[in-house]
Amino acid sequence: MSRPEDNLPPDLFYNDVESRKYTTSSRIRNIQADMTHRALELLDLREPSFILDVGCGSGLSGEILSNVEPEEGGPHTWVGMDISSSMLAQALERDVEGDMLLADIGQGVPFRPGSFDAAISISAIQWLCNAETSDVSPESRLKRFFDSLYASLKRGGKAVCQFYPKNAQQRSMISNAAIKAGFGAGILEDDPETKSVKLPKSMKS
Amino acid sequence: MKLLTLNFLTCARKSCKSSPAAFPLHPKDAELEQVETEMNAVFLRNILPRLEWEAMRSITTELGLPNLPAETPASEDLVEKDGNGDGDGKDDEAAAGPSQIARDLHALLMETCIASGKLVCGNCGHEYAVKEGIANFLLPSHMV
Numbered sequence: 001m002s003r004p005e006d007n008l009p010p011d012l013f014y015n016d017v018e019s020r021k022y023t024t025s026s027r028i029r030n031i032q033a034d035m036t037h038r039a040l041e042l043l044d045l046r047e048p049s050f051i052l053d054v055g056c057g058s059g060l061s062g063e064i065l066s067n068v069e070p071e072e073g074g075p076h077t078w079v080g081m082d083i084s085s086s087m088l089a090q091a092l093e094r095d096v097e098g099d100m101l102l103a104d105i106g107q108g109v110p111f112r113p114g115s116f117d118a119a120i121s122i123s124a125i126q127w128l129c130n131a132e133t134s135d136v137s138p139e140s141r142l143k144r145f146f147d148s149l150y151a152s153l154k155r156g157g158k159a160v161c162q163f164y165p166k167n168a169q170q171r172s173m174i175s176n177a178a179i180k181a182g183f184g185a186g187i188l189e190d191d192p193e194t195k196s197v198k199l200p201k202s203m204k205s
Numbered sequence: 206m207k208l209l210t211l212n213f214l215t216c217a218r219k220s221c222k223s224s225p226a227a228f229p230l231h232p233k234d235a236e237l238e239q240v241e242t243e244m245n246a247v248f249l250r251n252i253l254p255r256l257e258w259e260a261m262r263s264i265t266t267e268l269g270l271p272n273l274p275a276e277t278p279a280s281e282d283l284v285e286k287d288g289n290g291d292g293d294g295k296d297d298e299a300a301a302g303p304s305q306i307a308r309d310l311h312a313l314l315m316e317t318c319i320a321s322g323k324l325v326c327g328n329c330g331h332e333y334a335v336k337e338g339i340a341n342f343l344l345p346s347h348m349v
Contacts, residue, residue: 047247047248047251048245048247048248048251049248049251050248050251050252050255070247075245075248076248077209077245077248077252077315079210079213081342083343088339092337092338092339097242099206099207099209099210099338100338100339101339101340101341101342102339102340102341102342102343103217103341103342103343104342104343104344107217107342107343107344107349108217108219110214110215110216110217110342111213111214111215112213112214112215112228112257114255115213115255117251135346136346136349154255
């Protein structure tokens with residue numbers, strides 16, 4: 001299967017048509033829901049928390065965060081960031097509960113230190129490995145992202161980022177950036193046979 | 206955008222990172238809307254110690270909202286005093302429900318939203334546009 005990351009930057013790839021397809025496809029919705037539940041399981045939040053959703057898209061993951069039952073430690077309050085205005089328009093149409101920013105995560109996470117209990121990212125950060133312009137390297141964008149993400153979490157806060165690396169080099173590029181920022185990054189590989197799903201779970205110490 | 210979120214947002218420019226004037230962002234030409242949401246008392250209690258109360262006060266003043274008290278409310282002010290009185294928040298919440306202070310905080314943080322306008326950095330003066338509640342934080346490459 002071709003990788004959208006190889007063809008266009010995310011703000012252009014996820015135009016109105018692609019964003020709608022993405023949001024309404026039951027296959028994608030199910031995958032996103034599974035990933036979000038898995039991320040929540042790894043975060044192991046015991047109480048209603050303030051969560052950053054990195055690459056929130058049309059709010060498929062956010063919707064799940066908003067609907068966690070009190071017995072399961074929810075519901076959570078979230079703020080999402082996404083670079084695709086079409087995706088965010090889909091989220092508005094679906095009336096999601098979280099706040100959203102139109103933003104490029106490669107330019108950093110614009111929140112003051114210690115803001116969030118936790119962060120999740122579902123199928124987004126592999127986009128950082130593609131540099132759209134010659135003056136910014138993927139490494140510097142990854143560094144900016146992870147450094148600011150680390151700072152935005154409260155002490156002991158965790159980030160779970162699920163991503164699809166293109167190859168082993170991308171995987172280590174991403175986990176190295178996380179470790180350099182201060183995260184104790186661990187990579188879990190779910191379903192290695194069928195699809196490459198990586199879930200690094202990182203804690204701020 | 207909820208006023209809660211505004212209490213955590215800073216200017217995205219690298220050159221503003223170390224400047225205290227880059228927080229809070231100042232609302233300009235802001236149109237407010239009130240969006241009803243269900244009260245989440247435990248979330249309020251969790252987020253309360255993380256609020257920058259001074260910033261909250263200045264934001265509400267700039268928006269022409271009623272003045273806030275000088276001090277951050279204490280966690281025990283969020284529950285009605287006539288709880289079971291053992292000082293353990295959980296039982297009190299269950300027994301007595303949220304106080305007026307908690308309901309006011311919920312209305313201010315979770316229900317008062319900036320529908321449109323601008324957020325201005327006090328350090329560099331950059332204006333982030335807000336449309337349909339979504340703030341545009343994309344920086345042109347020369348400003349990153």
